[in-house]
Amino acid sequence: xxxxxxxxxxxxxxxxxxxxxxxxxxxxxxxxxxxxxxxxxxxxxxxxxxxxxxxxxxxxxxxxxxxxxxxxxxxxxxxxx
Numbered sequence: 001x002x003x004x005x006x007x008x009x010x011x012x013x014x015x016x017x018x019x020x021x022x023x024x025x026x027x028x029x030x031x032x033x034x035x036x037x038x039x040x041x042x043x044x045x046x047x048x049x050x051x052x053x054x055x056x057x058x059x060x061x062x063x064x065x066x067x068x069x070x071x072x073x074x075x076x077x078x079x080x081x
Contacts, residue, residue, distance in 0.1 A: 003063040005053040006033045012050060037061045 010029035019025045036043045036050070039059050047054060054060070057067035 005061040009053050
């Protein structure tokens with residue numbers, strides 16, 4: 001089951017930093033989600049704080065069966081070497 005964590009990430013940012021619910025906050029949280037999802041180095045503090053929302057295989061803001069399967073396959077291949 002795939003799950004996109006972008007909205008959850010944006011909601012956590014709003015709650016953690018007491019951001020008001022308005023168009024400016026929407027733009028800021030969307031831009032931040034894009035930057036974190038693409039792995040920009042400047043987002044390292046946010047990637048560390050919200051690492052539980054980030055896929056350990058590809059680094060995107062999701063939980064994806066395809067990524068989990070690839071991670072398991074890579075681990076099995078490493079174990080077999």
